[in-house]
Amino acid sequence: MVVLAKGELEQIALPAAQPPLAHVRAVDLSAAPGPGRAAAARALVTACEEQGFCKVTGHGVPPELVRAVEAAAAEFFALPQADKEAAAGRPLGYGSKRIGVSGDLGWIEYLMLGVTPAGALPAASFASWTLPCAADAVAASLSEPPCPLRDLLEEYAAAVRRMACGVLELMAEGLGVAPADALSRLVSDAESDSMLRVNHYPPRPELQGRLLTGFGEHTDPQIISLLRSNGTSGLEICARDGSWAAVPPDPDAFFVNVADALQVLTNGRFRSVRHRVVVSSERPRVSMIFFGGPPMGERLAPLRQLLGDGGRSRYRDFTWKEYKSSTHKGRLAADRLCSFEN
Numbered sequence: 001m002v003v004l005a006k007g008e009l010e011q012i013a014l015p016a017a018q019p020p021l022a023h024v025r026a027v028d029l030s031a032a033p034g035p036g037r038a039a040a041a042r043a044l045v046t047a048c049e050e051q052g053f054c055k056v057t058g059h060g061v062p063p064e065l066v067r068a069v070e071a072a073a074a075e076f077f078a079l080p081q082a083d084k085e086a087a088a089g090r091p092l093g094y095g096s097k098r099i100g101v102s103g104d105l106g107w108i109e110y111l112m113l114g115v116t117p118a119g120a121l122p123a124a125s126f127a128s129w130t131l132p133c134a135a136d137a138v139a140a141s142l143s144e145p146p147c148p149l150r151d152l153l154e155e156y157a158a159a160v161r162r163m164a165c166g167v168l169e170l171m172a173e174g175l176g177v178a179p180a181d182a183l184s185r186l187v188s189d190a191e192s193d194s195m196l197r198v199n200h201y202p203p204r205p206e207l208q209g210r211l212l213t214g215f216g217e218h219t220d221p222q223i224i225s226l227l228r229s230n231g232t233s234g235l236e237i238c239a240r241d242g243s244w245a246a247v248p249p250d251p252d253a254f255f256v257n258v259a260d261a262l263q264v265l266t267n268g269r270f271r272s273v274r275h276r277v278v279v280s281s282e283r284p285r286v287s288m289i290f291f292g293g294p295p296m297g298e299r300l301a302p303l304r305q306l307l308g309d310g311g312r313s314r315y316r317d318f319t320w321k322e323y324k325s326s327t328h329k330g331r332l333a334a335d336r337l338c339s340f341e342n
């Protein structure tokens, strides 16, 4: 449940719906090596250059796994508020209406977890709080109660990470960058700082037809985000000319966001996409996003092959840890990369 005071509702009210995105670029990840794969690599690079965003099909994440995670997440969000609050933590765990610590609000509740490449959720995610499962007296008496949602999220994160690495390899190929794992190694690394976020946007409350902000505009700080949602609309992306467009939902596909660290790694050739979620529907929206990030100590510097003739980086030297901590200091909508430019 999301409870907002009247003043808070006013803060997140939005005036108008946006037109649908005219052309959603789509890339088939299942293309076999050869001309088909080369074309997919080119299409991916073009999409990342022009929109910082595309849709991927042929992604290899089993549809039954996606359905099972979504059903378990819906069960979690349907639990009594007190049970969900028992899983609250900052920044990981359950949260509602507050995004970050700088006063950003949205018509949203969510679960946020740290995820390691082995697929196992690190202690930090679960040791500090317990993810409540459907009440089960036997399970509750065990020290390690079985938790279908936790197990499913682990399996899901591992499958989506594999896909993220596949997408990053295809990008490297399209960019003509060697070795093939120049980008993907950062997300497959045992120390990769990745996260999984499950967002639940309850149906729009009665507000004389006005829309609400579910998740305010922002760019994702990591390398790559892979987003899957149910069939409820809400995601909007911002084009380079500043206009917003609604992304038609596609529950069978994943959406790829170029995130800030990838903008740096490509020396600005790819641009991280500004996006937001608008709550305009009578139906709930559930989205699950994998944020693939580098190890904390990783130096974020453009790949050598992308420096161009001048050999000049557009960004000063910094680590992911430095960038991540800077993101937590500001507002959601901030342009975080500008203070790292040369």
Ligand SMILES: C=C1C[C@]23C[C@@]1(O)CC[C@H]2[C@@]12CC[C@H](O)[C@@](C)(C(=O)O1)[C@H]2[C@@H]3C(=O)O
Binding pocket: 091, 099, 100, 101, 102, 104, 195, 197, 218, 219, 220, 221, 222, 291, 327, 328, 329, 330, 331, 332
């Ligand atoms: C307001 C904030 C929430 C956020 C951390 C930040 O200070 C700025 C970036 C936000 C964001 C956007 C993408 C992801 O949803 C997220 C988990 C992330 O890594 O950066 C969120 C952060 C959050 O909700 O804590």
Ligand SMILES: O=C(O)CCC(=O)C(=O)O
Binding pocket: 197, 199, 215, 220, 227, 229, 235, 275, 276, 277, 287, 289
């Ligand atoms: O929930 C969505 O569809 C997008 C949310 C988002 O942009 C985020 O969690 O960073």
Ligand SMILES: [Fe+2]
Binding pocket: 218, 219, 220, 275
């Ligand atoms: Fe985002």
